[in-house]
Amino acid sequence: MKIKLLVLSVFACCSFFNAEAQKLSKFGSSIEKKIGPKTIKVPYTDVISYLGYAEAGNEDEVVDGKKFYYIYIWIPAVAPELGVRMLSPVAKTKVKDAIESAAYTENKSSSDYFDTYITLERSTIFKAEDISEDAVKSATWTKLASNDDSSEMPKQPSGSSYNSLLRYESEVGSPTKALTAGLYRIGFTTYKTGEVKGTFLAEVAAPVKLPGVVMAKTIEDLKKGL
Template sequence: MDKRNVEPRIRINKHYKQMKMKKTLTILGITLIAALTLSNVSAQKLGKFGSLTTKKVGPKTVAVPYTDVVTYLGFAAPNTEDAVVDGKKFYYIYLWVPAVAPEIGVRMMSPVGSTKIKNAIESKGYTENKDSKDYFDTYITIEKSNILTKDKISAEGVKDAKWTVLSRNDDSSEMPKNPAGRKYNSLLRYKSKAGDPLKALSVGLYRIGFTTYKKGEVNGTFLAQVATPVALPGVGIAKTIDELLTQINE
């Protein structure tokens, strides 16, 4: 057989095998990245929500978990913001606090993914979009209004209310990583200022504000938790004032 005819065939076969191997490795790489992304979504597991109070457990100092935790599952859709603050699109969740509290904790995670919480309040938006893979870099605030009684709560009353920002948070190392592997979920704890009527955690209407760290659209499912170290029977949390009134008047 003529060697001049064999050698080109050998080179072609080697080239074909190399191309096939590269293609296989590329497919495996894409599959691995997709699998890791999905695992991150499902792996977002919330630990216990620790309060500002600590205790010694052996050689370690640990946070005492909050005793009362309310969970809200929601969905933020683009261009449905409640306000624009400092150029950022803000969304609000309203909160009725029925008794004096020594402190309050708020944390938010996006997306919800496969996280399951017993007795969570599911909004209509979440129910309709729970399979969404969209998520956002959470930024949260807790704000207190000058509305102190149920009978003063109304859609019009909220528009005219005065709001005081008690605390805010962007990123928390205590929260699970988002699907991109970054700790961009949020957590804050606020201790009541008993001598200051504006900043004391008294009975009244509050709201959780949330947006993204960077200016832009807010889009995706989220889990928000409000916690206190004492039981608060009758606490309410809802996206709208009408929903909140239905909850606290039942």
């Protein structure tokens, strides 16, 4: 009986961990504010969320032997900073007003997840009317920032801190690294060797309101939102 109770207790603890492990806190910027004895990161005021599902065969490109997937973002105004974070799996995480892809809708009950690795890239496309499949392929993409593991993110069901978060401050004096209006993309893959497979939540955020931001998995869907 004692052994049975012990097993049930362990199972209950694991279930509690899995239910709570993916609870997201507010997305804070790099701007710090002191409240009493604590110093906190001021939350981003503008956050766009995207729910997706990645699997072998729907990757966009192979880079240095890694299968990369892209989410495109049209940003219509200058931004002082952008934050990007990714969580896998989505599990019971509640996200308000998220863009839900068809792939996610079909696989939302999946328990698959992957060790996330994210990048933020800026293109040489600065006008919405210049966006097309061919233009995106021929554009020059500059990697602004990347992240593999972030202790600020919830742990994955394995207990490892393999979810990702990055913040990038605009370099105003640099033509290639300033956060101007234009086409950006979040690139993601897995740090480990193997396939990228599982549900994910990707969020892009700014410390100021940016009306007209569009986020989509494909250029075709992005253009529909412009």
